[in-house]
Amino acid sequence: MTYPLASRAVTGLMSAGDKERLDGLVLWAGTAGGTANALTVTTGAGLTALRRDMVIGLRATAANTGATTLTVDGLTAEVRRDGVALAGGEFQPNMDARVQYDGTCWRFMGSGLTIKSSGVHIGGGVTSLDFVLGTGSVSVSGALATITINLPPWRYLRVEALTPSHLPRPPGSTYFNDYRGVGVYLTSNATGTNWALGKTATASATAPEYGANDVLDGNPTTRWANPLGDTSPPWLQIDFGASGLPQAPGSVTIYPADSVTAAYIATQLRLGLSRDSIGWVWTPAYATASTPGVTQVFNNLTFS
Structure with missing residues:
Protein backbone atom coordinates (compact mmCIF):
# COMPACT_ATOMS: atom_id res chain seq x y z
CA MET A 1 0.00 0.00 0.00
CA GLY A 112 -7.02 13.86 0.28
CA LEU A 113 -5.98 10.21 0.41
CA THR A 114 -4.67 8.39 -2.67
CA ILE A 115 -4.67 4.59 -2.57
CA LYS A 116 -2.84 2.65 -5.27
CA SER A 117 -3.71 -0.91 -4.28
CA SER A 118 -5.82 -2.79 -1.79
CA GLY A 119 -4.75 -4.09 1.57
CA VAL A 120 -3.26 -2.21 4.55
CA HIS A 121 -2.67 -2.88 8.22
CA ILE A 122 -2.65 -0.11 10.81
CA GLY A 123 -1.43 -0.92 14.32
CA GLY A 124 -3.92 -1.93 17.00
CA GLY A 125 -5.97 0.49 19.04
CA VAL A 126 -8.22 1.68 16.21
CA THR A 127 -11.83 0.70 16.73
CA SER A 128 -13.58 2.73 14.04
CA LEU A 129 -12.79 5.34 11.42
CA ASP A 130 -14.72 6.73 8.45
CA PHE A 131 -13.71 9.37 5.92
CA VAL A 132 -14.39 10.29 2.30
CA LEU A 133 -12.07 9.24 -0.53
CA GLY A 134 -12.94 11.27 -3.60
CA THR A 135 -16.28 9.86 -4.74
CA GLY A 136 -15.52 6.57 -3.00
CA SER A 137 -15.36 5.76 0.69
CA VAL A 138 -13.23 3.98 3.26
CA SER A 139 -14.38 2.44 6.52
CA VAL A 140 -12.19 0.99 9.26
CA SER A 141 -13.36 -1.26 12.07
CA GLY A 142 -12.11 -3.94 14.42
CA ALA A 143 -9.13 -4.27 16.72
CA LEU A 144 -6.79 -4.85 13.76
CA ALA A 145 -8.22 -1.93 11.79
CA THR A 146 -9.35 -3.87 8.73
CA ILE A 147 -10.04 -1.43 5.92
CA THR A 148 -12.85 -1.89 3.41
CA ILE A 149 -12.38 0.25 0.29
CA ASN A 150 -15.05 1.27 -2.20
CA LEU A 151 -13.30 3.22 -4.92
CA PRO A 152 -14.72 5.05 -7.94
CA PRO A 153 -13.92 3.43 -11.31
CA TRP A 154 -10.87 4.18 -13.42
CA ARG A 155 -12.01 7.11 -15.54
CA TYR A 156 -8.91 8.50 -17.29
CA LEU A 157 -6.09 6.96 -19.33
CA ARG A 158 -3.12 9.02 -20.49
CA VAL A 159 -0.48 8.34 -23.14
CA GLU A 160 2.56 10.43 -22.25
CA ALA A 161 5.73 10.90 -24.30
CA LEU A 162 9.01 10.63 -22.39
CA THR A 163 11.59 11.17 -25.14
CA PRO A 164 11.68 12.84 -28.59
CA SER A 165 10.48 11.01 -31.68
CA HIS A 166 12.41 8.58 -33.89
CA LEU A 167 12.55 10.83 -36.98
CA PRO A 168 14.41 14.15 -36.96
CA ARG A 169 12.00 16.57 -35.33
CA PRO A 170 10.46 19.43 -37.32
CA PRO A 171 12.28 22.79 -37.11
CA GLY A 172 11.79 24.45 -33.75
CA SER A 173 10.24 21.38 -32.16
CA THR A 174 11.54 19.19 -29.38
CA TYR A 175 8.58 16.81 -29.56
CA PHE A 176 6.08 15.81 -32.20
CA ASN A 177 3.52 13.01 -31.92
CA ASP A 178 0.97 12.01 -34.57
CA TYR A 179 -1.77 9.38 -33.89
CA ARG A 180 -4.81 8.37 -35.94
CA GLY A 181 -6.23 6.04 -33.29
CA VAL A 182 -5.86 4.60 -29.80
CA GLY A 183 -7.38 1.32 -28.66
CA VAL A 184 -7.94 0.45 -24.99
CA TYR A 185 -8.75 -3.17 -24.12
CA LEU A 186 -9.49 -5.01 -20.88
CA THR A 187 -7.77 -8.10 -22.25
CA SER A 188 -4.00 -8.52 -22.04
CA ASN A 189 -3.54 -8.99 -25.81
CA ALA A 190 -5.52 -6.15 -27.48
CA THR A 191 -8.57 -8.26 -28.35
CA GLY A 192 -12.27 -7.68 -27.73
CA THR A 193 -14.01 -4.33 -27.22
CA ASN A 194 -12.12 -1.09 -27.82
CA TRP A 195 -13.30 0.91 -24.80
CA ALA A 196 -11.82 4.15 -26.14
CA LEU A 197 -13.97 4.31 -29.27
CA GLY A 198 -16.31 7.29 -29.19
CA LYS A 199 -15.04 8.61 -25.85
CA THR A 200 -13.70 12.12 -25.20
CA ALA A 201 -10.03 13.04 -25.44
CA THR A 202 -7.93 16.02 -24.40
CA ALA A 203 -4.26 16.70 -25.07
CA SER A 204 -1.36 18.79 -23.86
CA ALA A 205 -1.58 20.74 -27.13
CA THR A 206 -3.13 20.24 -30.57
CA ALA A 207 -2.33 21.37 -34.08
CA PRO A 208 -5.24 23.51 -35.39
CA GLU A 209 -6.54 20.91 -37.85
CA TYR A 210 -5.83 17.77 -35.77
CA GLY A 211 -8.01 17.59 -32.65
CA ALA A 212 -7.58 15.17 -29.77
CA ASN A 213 -11.01 13.58 -30.30
CA ASP A 214 -9.96 12.58 -33.83
CA VAL A 215 -8.09 9.57 -32.41
CA LEU A 216 -11.32 8.13 -30.96
CA ASP A 217 -13.74 8.55 -33.87
CA GLY A 218 -12.90 5.26 -35.61
CA ASN A 219 -12.01 7.12 -38.80
CA PRO A 220 -8.51 6.18 -40.09
CA THR A 221 -8.29 9.39 -42.14
CA THR A 222 -8.46 11.73 -39.12
CA ARG A 223 -5.74 12.16 -36.53
CA TRP A 224 -4.36 14.06 -33.55
CA ALA A 225 -0.99 15.81 -33.62
CA ASN A 226 0.63 18.19 -31.22
CA PRO A 227 1.72 21.41 -32.96
CA LEU A 228 5.03 22.10 -34.65
CA GLY A 229 7.33 23.99 -32.34
CA ASP A 230 6.11 22.12 -29.25
CA THR A 231 8.96 21.79 -26.75
CA SER A 232 7.07 20.04 -23.94
CA PRO A 233 6.54 16.26 -23.72
CA PRO A 234 3.08 15.76 -25.29
CA TRP A 235 0.30 13.69 -23.76
CA LEU A 236 -3.11 12.47 -24.87
CA GLN A 237 -5.79 11.76 -22.25
CA ILE A 238 -8.98 9.70 -22.69
CA ASP A 239 -12.02 10.30 -20.49
CA PHE A 240 -14.21 7.18 -20.20
CA GLY A 241 -17.01 9.09 -18.46
CA ALA A 242 -18.50 8.78 -14.99
CA SER A 243 -19.06 5.03 -15.36
CA GLY A 244 -15.37 4.56 -16.17
CA LEU A 245 -13.75 1.21 -16.92
CA PRO A 246 -14.89 -1.97 -15.15
CA GLN A 247 -11.23 -2.76 -14.45
CA ALA A 248 -7.74 -1.56 -15.30
CA PRO A 249 -6.96 -2.08 -19.00
CA GLY A 250 -4.76 -5.00 -19.96
CA SER A 251 -3.51 -3.62 -23.28
CA VAL A 252 -3.36 -0.43 -25.33
CA THR A 253 -2.79 0.00 -29.07
CA ILE A 254 -1.57 3.19 -30.74
CA TYR A 255 -2.13 3.62 -34.48
CA PRO A 256 0.37 6.02 -36.11
CA ALA A 257 -1.05 8.53 -38.56
CA ASP A 258 0.60 7.14 -41.72
CA SER A 259 3.82 5.66 -43.06
CA VAL A 260 5.62 9.00 -43.01
CA THR A 261 4.59 10.54 -39.72
CA ALA A 262 4.42 7.26 -37.82
CA ALA A 263 8.02 7.55 -36.70
CA TYR A 264 7.22 10.87 -35.06
CA ILE A 265 5.97 8.80 -32.13
CA ALA A 266 8.23 9.28 -29.10
CA THR A 267 11.00 6.71 -28.73
CA GLN A 268 9.72 6.11 -25.19
CA LEU A 269 6.31 6.62 -23.66
CA ARG A 270 4.31 5.53 -20.62
CA LEU A 271 0.64 4.97 -19.87
CA GLY A 272 -1.17 6.45 -16.88
CA LEU A 273 -4.44 5.57 -15.16
CA SER A 274 -6.48 7.81 -12.86
CA ARG A 275 -9.85 8.01 -11.15
CA ASP A 276 -9.91 11.82 -10.98
CA SER A 277 -7.16 13.10 -13.36
CA ILE A 278 -5.18 14.24 -10.30
CA GLY A 279 -3.68 11.13 -8.75
CA TRP A 280 -2.06 8.74 -11.28
CA VAL A 281 -0.57 5.28 -11.44
CA TRP A 282 1.83 4.53 -14.30
CA THR A 283 3.25 1.74 -16.38
CA PRO A 284 7.00 1.44 -16.82
CA ALA A 285 8.50 3.30 -19.78
CA TYR A 286 7.99 1.47 -23.08
CA ALA A 287 10.29 1.70 -26.10
CA THR A 288 8.46 2.16 -29.40
CA ALA A 289 9.23 0.77 -32.87
CA SER A 290 11.46 2.94 -35.03
CA THR A 291 10.01 1.71 -38.36
CA PRO A 292 7.41 4.06 -39.91
CA GLY A 293 3.91 2.61 -40.19
CA VAL A 294 4.23 0.08 -37.36
CA THR A 295 1.27 -0.06 -34.97
CA GLN A 296 2.40 0.13 -31.35
CA VAL A 297 0.86 -2.59 -29.17
CA PHE A 298 1.43 -2.65 -25.40
CA ASN A 299 0.25 -5.90 -23.82
CA ASN A 300 0.10 -7.28 -20.26
CA LEU A 301 0.00 -3.79 -18.71
CA THR A 302 0.88 -3.22 -15.07
CA PHE A 303 0.30 0.08 -13.25
CA SER A 304 1.94 1.18 -10.01
Whole structure:
Protein backbone atom coordinates (compact mmCIF):
# COMPACT_ATOMS: atom_id res chain seq x y z
CA MET A 1 0.00 0.00 0.00
CA THR A 2 1.34 3.40 -0.93
CA TYR A 3 -0.05 6.66 0.40
CA PRO A 4 1.44 9.62 -1.49
CA LEU A 5 -0.27 11.81 1.09
CA ALA A 6 -2.28 10.21 3.83
CA SER A 7 -5.38 11.67 5.41
CA ARG A 8 -4.74 13.34 8.77
CA ALA A 9 -7.44 11.03 10.12
CA VAL A 10 -4.99 8.20 9.46
CA THR A 11 -1.67 9.93 10.15
CA GLY A 12 -2.98 11.18 13.46
CA LEU A 13 -2.86 7.58 14.64
CA MET A 14 0.87 7.30 13.95
CA SER A 15 4.11 8.59 15.38
CA ALA A 16 5.87 11.50 13.71
CA GLY A 17 8.48 9.14 12.31
CA ASP A 18 5.84 6.79 10.90
CA LYS A 19 4.00 9.72 9.34
CA GLU A 20 7.18 10.97 7.65
CA ARG A 21 7.81 7.56 6.12
CA LEU A 22 4.16 7.19 5.13
CA ASP A 23 4.07 10.56 3.41
CA GLY A 24 7.22 9.89 1.40
CA LEU A 25 9.23 12.60 3.20
CA VAL A 26 6.60 15.28 2.72
CA LEU A 27 7.48 18.42 4.68
CA TRP A 28 4.23 19.03 6.54
CA ALA A 29 3.48 22.77 6.76
CA GLY A 30 0.12 22.63 8.54
CA THR A 31 -2.95 24.76 7.89
CA ALA A 32 -2.43 27.48 5.29
CA GLY A 33 -3.06 31.14 5.90
CA GLY A 34 -3.44 33.93 3.36
CA THR A 35 -6.38 33.75 0.98
CA ALA A 36 -7.97 30.97 -1.08
CA ASN A 37 -5.89 31.90 -4.14
CA ALA A 38 -2.75 33.11 -2.32
CA LEU A 39 -1.88 30.48 0.26
CA THR A 40 0.86 31.00 2.85
CA VAL A 41 2.50 28.46 5.15
CA THR A 42 5.42 28.34 7.56
CA THR A 43 7.34 25.09 7.80
CA GLY A 44 9.43 25.77 10.87
CA ALA A 45 12.46 24.72 8.83
CA GLY A 46 13.41 28.31 8.03
CA LEU A 47 13.77 27.73 4.29
CA THR A 48 15.86 30.32 2.47
CA ALA A 49 15.37 28.86 -1.01
CA LEU A 50 12.92 26.50 -2.71
CA ARG A 51 14.69 23.27 -3.63
CA ARG A 52 13.78 21.36 -6.77
CA ASP A 53 11.68 18.22 -6.05
CA MET A 54 10.87 19.25 -2.47
CA VAL A 55 7.34 18.26 -1.45
CA ILE A 56 5.14 20.33 0.87
CA GLY A 57 2.01 19.06 2.58
CA LEU A 58 -0.62 21.57 3.68
CA ARG A 59 -4.28 21.99 4.51
CA ALA A 60 -6.38 24.74 2.93
CA THR A 61 -9.31 26.32 4.77
CA ALA A 62 -11.21 27.29 1.62
CA ALA A 63 -11.50 26.12 -1.97
CA ASN A 64 -9.42 28.05 -4.48
CA THR A 65 -11.33 29.69 -7.30
CA GLY A 66 -8.65 30.08 -9.97
CA ALA A 67 -4.93 30.68 -10.45
CA THR A 68 -3.20 30.17 -7.10
CA THR A 69 0.16 30.99 -5.52
CA LEU A 70 1.81 29.35 -2.52
CA THR A 71 4.23 31.18 -0.25
CA VAL A 72 6.43 28.88 1.87
CA ASP A 73 8.56 30.58 4.54
CA GLY A 74 8.25 33.81 2.56
CA LEU A 75 9.17 32.25 -0.80
CA THR A 76 6.39 32.52 -3.41
CA ALA A 77 5.73 30.51 -6.58
CA GLU A 78 2.63 29.72 -8.63
CA VAL A 79 0.84 26.40 -8.19
CA ARG A 80 0.18 24.68 -11.53
CA ARG A 81 -1.40 21.43 -12.63
CA ASP A 82 -0.21 19.64 -15.76
CA GLY A 83 1.81 22.74 -16.60
CA VAL A 84 -1.11 25.20 -16.57
CA ALA A 85 -2.58 27.55 -13.98
CA LEU A 86 -5.15 26.09 -11.59
CA ALA A 87 -8.76 26.42 -12.69
CA GLY A 88 -10.31 26.36 -9.23
CA GLY A 89 -11.44 23.66 -6.82
CA GLU A 90 -8.13 21.83 -6.66
CA PHE A 91 -7.64 22.84 -3.02
CA GLN A 92 -10.59 21.91 -0.85
CA PRO A 93 -11.37 23.12 2.68
CA ASN A 94 -10.08 20.93 5.49
CA MET A 95 -8.44 18.46 3.12
CA ASP A 96 -4.72 17.75 3.06
CA ALA A 97 -2.94 18.47 -0.22
CA ARG A 98 0.61 18.27 -1.44
CA VAL A 99 2.66 20.15 -3.99
CA GLN A 100 6.12 19.54 -5.45
CA TYR A 101 8.52 22.26 -6.56
CA ASP A 102 9.83 21.66 -10.10
CA GLY A 103 12.39 24.45 -10.14
CA THR A 104 9.95 27.05 -11.48
CA CYS A 105 6.56 26.49 -9.86
CA TRP A 106 4.70 24.24 -7.43
CA ARG A 107 3.20 21.20 -9.16
CA PHE A 108 -0.20 20.28 -7.67
CA MET A 109 -0.07 16.58 -6.76
CA GLY A 110 -3.55 16.05 -5.35
CA SER A 111 -5.54 16.32 -2.16
CA GLY A 112 -7.02 13.86 0.28
CA LEU A 113 -5.98 10.21 0.41
CA THR A 114 -4.67 8.39 -2.67
CA ILE A 115 -4.67 4.59 -2.57
CA LYS A 116 -2.84 2.65 -5.27
CA SER A 117 -3.71 -0.91 -4.28
CA SER A 118 -5.82 -2.79 -1.79
CA GLY A 119 -4.75 -4.09 1.57
CA VAL A 120 -3.26 -2.21 4.55
CA HIS A 121 -2.67 -2.88 8.22
CA ILE A 122 -2.65 -0.11 10.81
CA GLY A 123 -1.43 -0.92 14.32
CA GLY A 124 -3.92 -1.93 17.00
CA GLY A 125 -5.97 0.49 19.04
CA VAL A 126 -8.22 1.68 16.21
CA THR A 127 -11.83 0.70 16.73
CA SER A 128 -13.58 2.73 14.04
CA LEU A 129 -12.79 5.34 11.42
CA ASP A 130 -14.72 6.73 8.45
CA PHE A 131 -13.71 9.37 5.92
CA VAL A 132 -14.39 10.29 2.30
CA LEU A 133 -12.07 9.24 -0.53
CA GLY A 134 -12.94 11.27 -3.60
CA THR A 135 -16.28 9.86 -4.74
CA GLY A 136 -15.52 6.57 -3.00
CA SER A 137 -15.36 5.76 0.69
CA VAL A 138 -13.23 3.98 3.26
CA SER A 139 -14.38 2.44 6.52
CA VAL A 140 -12.19 0.99 9.26
CA SER A 141 -13.36 -1.26 12.07
CA GLY A 142 -12.11 -3.94 14.42
CA ALA A 143 -9.13 -4.27 16.72
CA LEU A 144 -6.79 -4.85 13.76
CA ALA A 145 -8.22 -1.93 11.79
CA THR A 146 -9.35 -3.87 8.73
CA ILE A 147 -10.04 -1.43 5.92
CA THR A 148 -12.85 -1.89 3.41
CA ILE A 149 -12.38 0.25 0.29
CA ASN A 150 -15.05 1.27 -2.20
CA LEU A 151 -13.30 3.22 -4.92
CA PRO A 152 -14.72 5.05 -7.94
CA PRO A 153 -13.92 3.43 -11.31
CA TRP A 154 -10.87 4.18 -13.42
CA ARG A 155 -12.01 7.11 -15.54
CA TYR A 156 -8.91 8.50 -17.29
CA LEU A 157 -6.09 6.96 -19.33
CA ARG A 158 -3.12 9.02 -20.49
CA VAL A 159 -0.48 8.34 -23.14
CA GLU A 160 2.56 10.43 -22.25
CA ALA A 161 5.73 10.90 -24.30
CA LEU A 162 9.01 10.63 -22.39
CA THR A 163 11.59 11.17 -25.14
CA PRO A 164 11.68 12.84 -28.59
CA SER A 165 10.48 11.01 -31.68
CA HIS A 166 12.41 8.58 -33.89
CA LEU A 167 12.55 10.83 -36.98
CA PRO A 168 14.41 14.15 -36.96
CA ARG A 169 12.00 16.57 -35.33
CA PRO A 170 10.46 19.43 -37.32
CA PRO A 171 12.28 22.79 -37.11
CA GLY A 172 11.79 24.45 -33.75
CA SER A 173 10.24 21.38 -32.16
CA THR A 174 11.54 19.19 -29.38
CA TYR A 175 8.58 16.81 -29.56
CA PHE A 176 6.08 15.81 -32.20
CA ASN A 177 3.52 13.01 -31.92
CA ASP A 178 0.97 12.01 -34.57
CA TYR A 179 -1.77 9.38 -33.89
CA ARG A 180 -4.81 8.37 -35.94
CA GLY A 181 -6.23 6.04 -33.29
CA VAL A 182 -5.86 4.60 -29.80
CA GLY A 183 -7.38 1.32 -28.66
CA VAL A 184 -7.94 0.45 -24.99
CA TYR A 185 -8.75 -3.17 -24.12
CA LEU A 186 -9.49 -5.01 -20.88
CA THR A 187 -7.77 -8.10 -22.25
CA SER A 188 -4.00 -8.52 -22.04
CA ASN A 189 -3.54 -8.99 -25.81
CA ALA A 190 -5.52 -6.15 -27.48
CA THR A 191 -8.57 -8.26 -28.35
CA GLY A 192 -12.27 -7.68 -27.73
CA THR A 193 -14.01 -4.33 -27.22
CA ASN A 194 -12.12 -1.09 -27.82
CA TRP A 195 -13.30 0.91 -24.80
CA ALA A 196 -11.82 4.15 -26.14
CA LEU A 197 -13.97 4.31 -29.27
CA GLY A 198 -16.31 7.29 -29.19
CA LYS A 199 -15.04 8.61 -25.85
CA THR A 200 -13.70 12.12 -25.20
CA ALA A 201 -10.03 13.04 -25.44
CA THR A 202 -7.93 16.02 -24.40
CA ALA A 203 -4.26 16.70 -25.07
CA SER A 204 -1.36 18.79 -23.86
CA ALA A 205 -1.58 20.74 -27.13
CA THR A 206 -3.13 20.24 -30.57
CA ALA A 207 -2.33 21.37 -34.08
CA PRO A 208 -5.24 23.51 -35.39
CA GLU A 209 -6.54 20.91 -37.85
CA TYR A 210 -5.83 17.77 -35.77
CA GLY A 211 -8.01 17.59 -32.65
CA ALA A 212 -7.58 15.17 -29.77
CA ASN A 213 -11.01 13.58 -30.30
CA ASP A 214 -9.96 12.58 -33.83
CA VAL A 215 -8.09 9.57 -32.41
CA LEU A 216 -11.32 8.13 -30.96
CA ASP A 217 -13.74 8.55 -33.87
CA GLY A 218 -12.90 5.26 -35.61
CA ASN A 219 -12.01 7.12 -38.80
CA PRO A 220 -8.51 6.18 -40.09
CA THR A 221 -8.29 9.39 -42.14
CA THR A 222 -8.46 11.73 -39.12
CA ARG A 223 -5.74 12.16 -36.53
CA TRP A 224 -4.36 14.06 -33.55
CA ALA A 225 -0.99 15.81 -33.62
CA ASN A 226 0.63 18.19 -31.22
CA PRO A 227 1.72 21.41 -32.96
CA LEU A 228 5.03 22.10 -34.65
CA GLY A 229 7.33 23.99 -32.34
CA ASP A 230 6.11 22.12 -29.25
CA THR A 231 8.96 21.79 -26.75
CA SER A 232 7.07 20.04 -23.94
CA PRO A 233 6.54 16.26 -23.72
CA PRO A 234 3.08 15.76 -25.29
CA TRP A 235 0.30 13.69 -23.76
CA LEU A 236 -3.11 12.47 -24.87
CA GLN A 237 -5.79 11.76 -22.25
CA ILE A 238 -8.98 9.70 -22.69
CA ASP A 239 -12.02 10.30 -20.49
CA PHE A 240 -14.21 7.18 -20.20
CA GLY A 241 -17.01 9.09 -18.46
CA ALA A 242 -18.50 8.78 -14.99
CA SER A 243 -19.06 5.03 -15.36
CA GLY A 244 -15.37 4.56 -16.17
CA LEU A 245 -13.75 1.21 -16.92
CA PRO A 246 -14.89 -1.97 -15.15
CA GLN A 247 -11.23 -2.76 -14.45
CA ALA A 248 -7.74 -1.56 -15.30
CA PRO A 249 -6.96 -2.08 -19.00
CA GLY A 250 -4.76 -5.00 -19.96
CA SER A 251 -3.51 -3.62 -23.28
CA VAL A 252 -3.36 -0.43 -25.33
CA THR A 253 -2.79 0.00 -29.07
CA ILE A 254 -1.57 3.19 -30.74
CA TYR A 255 -2.13 3.62 -34.48
CA PRO A 256 0.37 6.02 -36.11
CA ALA A 257 -1.05 8.53 -38.56
CA ASP A 258 0.60 7.14 -41.72
CA SER A 259 3.82 5.66 -43.06
CA VAL A 260 5.62 9.00 -43.01
CA THR A 261 4.59 10.54 -39.72
CA ALA A 262 4.42 7.26 -37.82
CA ALA A 263 8.02 7.55 -36.70
CA TYR A 264 7.22 10.87 -35.06
CA ILE A 265 5.97 8.80 -32.13
CA ALA A 266 8.23 9.28 -29.10
CA THR A 267 11.00 6.71 -28.73
CA GLN A 268 9.72 6.11 -25.19
CA LEU A 269 6.31 6.62 -23.66
CA ARG A 270 4.31 5.53 -20.62
CA LEU A 271 0.64 4.97 -19.87
CA GLY A 272 -1.17 6.45 -16.88
CA LEU A 273 -4.44 5.57 -15.16
CA SER A 274 -6.48 7.81 -12.86
CA ARG A 275 -9.85 8.01 -11.15
CA ASP A 276 -9.91 11.82 -10.98
CA SER A 277 -7.16 13.10 -13.36
CA ILE A 278 -5.18 14.24 -10.30
CA GLY A 279 -3.68 11.13 -8.75
CA TRP A 280 -2.06 8.74 -11.28
CA VAL A 281 -0.57 5.28 -11.44
CA TRP A 282 1.83 4.53 -14.30
CA THR A 283 3.25 1.74 -16.38
CA PRO A 284 7.00 1.44 -16.82
CA ALA A 285 8.50 3.30 -19.78
CA TYR A 286 7.99 1.47 -23.08
CA ALA A 287 10.29 1.70 -26.10
CA THR A 288 8.46 2.16 -29.40
CA ALA A 289 9.23 0.77 -32.87
CA SER A 290 11.46 2.94 -35.03
CA THR A 291 10.01 1.71 -38.36
CA PRO A 292 7.41 4.06 -39.91
CA GLY A 293 3.91 2.61 -40.19
CA VAL A 294 4.23 0.08 -37.36
CA THR A 295 1.27 -0.06 -34.97
CA GLN A 296 2.40 0.13 -31.35
CA VAL A 297 0.86 -2.59 -29.17
CA PHE A 298 1.43 -2.65 -25.40
CA ASN A 299 0.25 -5.90 -23.82
CA ASN A 300 0.10 -7.28 -20.26
CA LEU A 301 0.00 -3.79 -18.71
CA THR A 302 0.88 -3.22 -15.07
CA PHE A 303 0.30 0.08 -13.25
CA SER A 304 1.94 1.18 -10.01
